[in-house]
Amino acid sequence: MSDHIHRGFRPRNLDLPILDGTLHADLLPPAVAQEVSAALRNHRDPYVGVTTDGTPIGGLYHLEDTGLSHRKVLDAASAYLETLEQHQLLSARLPMDSPEWRLWTNAFPVWTHQGLRLDRVEPRQRDAALALVEASLSPDGYAAVRNAMKLNGALGELVQRYSDSLGEYTYHFTLFGEPSADTPWGWQLAGHHVDLHCVFVGSQLVLAPVFLGAEPTRAGDHGPYAGVSAFERETDGGLAMRRSLTGAQEERFLLGDSLRTADLPPELAGPNGRHVSGAGQDNLVLKPEGISGKELTRDQRRQLLELADVYINRLPEGHAEHKRRRFLDHLDDTTFAWRGGHDDTSAFYYRVHSPVLLIEYDNHAGIFLDNDEAERFHVHTITREPNGNDYGKDLLAQHYARFHG
Structure with a gap:
């Protein structure tokens, strides 16, 4: 691994209670155990969604016929199911209304994870599962997912420990419901730094929540993952948006100019960093912070849309266009907030908060590498559909009310 990739930082000499992909929280300090078990504590709470005041804004999402076909996805789902043995279906597929949809973590689960683990099934089954993921996303979206998975494998090789937990395929894949053009269904891919939730309702597709991250964001120059990298667009797009803003606007969007621990409030300096909408936060109450779209110049609004497009374009083309239109409909009520520097090396955090799209990007201190301060080579990104979707x-509530009410 080349030194310049991590600015000279090395793997930590640490002994985490991670075994076979499971984190044993009872062996962690209480405060850390509390954070990593949030999803397990909260996933059965009545679902509300991310809101600004505890009450979702109604009428933002509409059940409709997009005219888009999911034939390729349905064929991939059938092909995947055909590879499975009868006993595997007990874990591979859960009911559509299963609470396990909300049971995920970007770290390591403190529970027995649902679904089939991709490194524990036959290669043809793993490839079929990934083919379903690929059919559901855009080429850019699938590349982002696979690169994050590969970088997890590169991390395992770099630290030379936790080989049963840090790997390219140490991820669980779960189908929910019965793949159908008429009946809602979906899938979840979950594991370290990769958590995707994809739901099909008729001709509509929802991809949220999505957590993608990596430590480091680039593999070295040798080995099976040589040259693999991720999050360049998310990083560069955020910087371009920040740099488009003026000094006179800073008081409206700048939450702080440093991510160094000494410069942060204590609640923003812990293991979760600055992001607030991660695992276990499905009912987060988050007041808008930052500068609003109505306060931006025309060029700045264009820059904000280009940044949002980095995340929207993980959706297949037709669905991305639909999401982009909804985002534009609410651009005046969308806020952009920033914390950190915006030179060529400083770590930073940004948030795009729209009524229909929440984006968070955060640089982190090292977990497996020994940088005690946030660095650009450790990235977390999250997207959600606020106000209940x-x-x-x-959309599911609307579907069941219309067709099963």
């Missing part, structure tokens, strides 16, 4: 919940 994570996991397609709003």
Whole structure:
């Protein structure tokens, strides 16, 4: 691994209680155990969604016929199911209304994870599962997912420990419901730094929540993952948006100019960093912070849309266009907030908060590498559909009311 990739930082000499992909929280300090078990504590709470005041804004999501076909996805789902043995179906597929949709973590689970683990099934089954993921996303979206998975494998090789937990395929894949053009269904891919939730409701597709991250964001120059990298667009797009803003606007969007621990409030200096909408936060109450779209110049509004497009374009083309239109409909009520520097090396955090799209990007201190301060080579990104449509919940409620009410 080349030194310049991590600015000279090395793997930590640490002994985490991670075994076979499971984190044993009872062996962690209480405060850390509390954070990593949030999803397990909260996933059965009545679902509300991310809101600004505890009450979702109604009428933001509409059940409709997009005219888009999911034939390729349905064929991939059938092909995947055909590879499975009868006993595997007990874990591979869960009911559509299963609470396990909301049971995920970007770290390591403190529970027995649902679904089939991709490194524990036959290669043809793993490839079929990934083919379903690929059919559901855009080429850019699938590349982002696979690169994050590969970088997890590169991390395992770099630290030379936790080989049963840090790997390219140490991820669980779960189908929910019965793949159908008429009946809602979906899938979850979950594991370290990769958590995707994809829901199909008729001709509509919801991809949320999505957590993608990597430590480091680039592999070295040798080995099976040589040259693999991720999050360049997310990083560069955020910087371009920040740099488009003026000094006179800073008081409206700048939350702080440093991510160094000494410069942060204590609640923003812990293991979760600055992001607030991660695992276990499905009912987060988050007041808008930052400069609003109505306060931006025309060029700045264009820059904000280009940044949002980095995340929207993980969706297949037709679905991305639909999401982009909804985002534009609410651009005046969308806020952009920033914390950190905006030179060529400083770590930073940004948030795009729209009524229909929440984006968070955060640089982190090292977990497996020994940088005690946040660095650009450790990235977390999160997207959600606020006001009740994570996991397609709003559209699903409309579907069941219309067709099964």
